[in-house]
Amino acid sequence: MQLNLETPRSQEPLPTQPYDRWVSPEGHCQAEFHKPGAGFLIRFPGQADFLIAEPQGGSDYRVIGWPLPECDEAAIINLFHNAIQPILGNHTGGLFLHGSAVIAQGERGEQAEQGKQDGEASGAIAFLGLSRGGKTTLAGSFAKAGRPFLTEDVIDLQVSGGQYLLQPKRSKLRLFADSARHLLGEDTQIKDADMKQDVEAGSALPFADHAVPLRQVYVLGTDHRAPLAIQRFSMQEALSALMPHAFILDVEDKPRLKGHFARMADLSQDIACYALDFTREYAELPRVREAILDNLRGN
């Protein structure tokens, strides 16, 4: 799937009404979904429009992006990787979720970069949550403690040999200034204190560039003052907890939704899922990591 970036343009009102919206917990529209006739148009207000053209004659989906003049290209590329690709991935029968992931078993630091294990089988854990829910910072915290991250925003699962292989994504963490400084030090250079920025992986924040079997999924709670708690979901609870973190292109396409529901049901039966609550304070993160690792060791 290729992205063709067009000349920047402003976002004029569209002639169609959106058939779906992504809305943040604060009520802000993050994306609008339109059917302009052929294909789909996804508008990210204040950022970019993406037109998704249906494949023709065995070709792949074509994606054309129009950034706003004031929007920088890196942000648009990020939208393409973190939203458009997983949306289309699920639309075409894949299994994509909104979340971050780290290697929690079997590989530490440089070992992971070299594909080596420390004796136990490798295993990844995923953190699902809403935007600004703390999943990137939590993954970064594990990375800082020597547990390499695989992805910061998109969980891409491929089923192989009875396992869900979690695919590595981009070797960057998108962090706000305070999280970047917590993970990398107070002298970390910050371009814009109010915007997330890309922080490249490195020795301080190791990245794993190979697929690792998924062991557990943690769904981050929305109460940022809640005390630390890990509670296992029943399989039925897991299914309804996972579904909101999937990327859906066409909520009106019932055959595709049924297929997606079936894939998510399989995942909720095959992988242990937990509700994770914790107080969103940097000082809490070591305790949160230990609780998660204890939970992993106990299963």
Next chain:
Amino acid sequence: MPCDLGERPELRMQLSDRFTCSDDVVAREVGGETVLLDLSSGQYFGLDIIGGRVWELLSERSQDLKELCDQIEAEFDAPRDRIEADLIALAKQLQDQELIAQAA
């Protein structure tokens, strides 16, 4: 399961009432229970093993409650009067949530 048949006799559910599953609902057996997702509302519902079997039968074709009771009686060890009361209660709940609708 208690069955609230309401005050008005014309609203009472009959064993001859015929039902069909909503096209807006997807179902999947998960861990021994059936989870329903209503695509129009985004709501989830859970059915126990008998409720799940009723859903499975209804999703194959529209049926009246008597046919469903016959099938459940043949498959599960329970007295007929209890099966009828439970299925009427279940059908009412499913209909109230617009997960099933009366068929002609």
